[in-house]
Amino acid sequence: MSDPLLFDVSGGIATVTLNRPDKLNALTTSITGAFLDILKTCARDDSIRCVVLTGSGRGFCAGQDLEEFMSVQGEWSVSDHLRRGYNRIISGLWNLEKPVIGKINGVAAGAGLGLALATDLRIASDQAAFTAAFIGIGLVPDSGVSWFLPRLVGQATAFELLVSGEKVNADRALQLGLVNRVVPHDALDAAVAELAQHLAAGPTRGIGLTKRVLHKTASLSLAEALEYEALVQDIAVNTNDHREGVAAFLQKRQPQFQGR
Ligand code: T3D
Secondary structure, X not given: OOOOEEEEEEOOEEEEEEOOHHHOOOEOXXXXXXXXHHHHHHHHOOOOOEEEEXXXXXXXXXXXXXXXXXXXXXXXXXXXXXXXXXXXXXXXXXXXXXXXXXXXXXXXXXXHXXXXXXXXXXXXXXXXXXXXXXXXXXXXXXXOHHHHHHHHHOHHHHHXXXXXXXXXXXXXXXXXXXXXXXXXXXXXXXXXXXXXXXXXXXXXXXXXXXXXXXXXXXXXXXXXXXXXXXXXXXHHOOOHHHHHHHHHHHOOOOOOOOOO
16 A cells, blocks of 8 residues: 655655545545654754645545544544644644645645645645535534635635535635635646745745744734834844845845755
8 A cells, every 4th residue: 555645855845745546635543643743854854945735646635534534433532633633733834934835736625625724825736626625514614724714715705615615616716815826737746846946945944934923913913013023033134044145135146045
């Protein structure tokens, strides 16, 4: 049997591939455990400067594996399962101070939608689709979907998508602001590779701190946000990449960022 979760690091880019194509990469407990280990590696390994999350075959991720879910009914409390697995993965992606690209190759459903929305930039194939899916099995949104969705598309549209379970195609996802860009399916690999290489050659610490500031200021007043920006700028100004960026500008050359 092939590994249901693939991890490859090359040229500063870590690629995490959900690899159960026959099941549209539905998630099992063993996959979520391995995913959490990979996230720790991504956080600790300074040579990793960009992360790409994708799925193999025609799906991105169909959420919780419903066969596993049925087979363990009564063995686990759903809330504990969420706390131990999906909640930590979603927080791990969100709090990782490195850019994370969602390479949305196909359908993202349920917790798979949560995974997609927890990435920082989503590049979708024109064959991608998005569905909350929870309501189809009588569940409420989890894996951060109730948090991400209204922030991206507004309350009314979020409610509509959640209670209808509508499958949104890539073009509508772009209109709604669910993805950054849609590309022809055959061009997805190249588009994501180009973006990932660009980000992996960037000032990783500055990008990570930008992520931190953006997340934090979302829940602050303007006065608090100004103060928080000032505090974090004190950190950024002490990075080598800041010094390199200024030197390159003054010397009229391209900067060579090292990510620290
Ligand atoms: O504690 C907890 O874990 C609770 C947490 C829950 C989080 C959740 O994620 S709840 C939501 C779970 N996901 C779903 O309800 C989605 C179920 N899947 C679908 O609705 C559809 O498959 C899709 C809309 C995603 C795609 O439809 P389509 O027509 O393109 O594909 P398909 O034919 O339905 O699926 C292809 C195969 O994948 C099929 O297998 P088969 O018949 O060829 O052997 C199908 O059964 C399998 N598959 C798809 N999704 C899942 C799945 N198998 C297991 N679990 C799935 N979630």
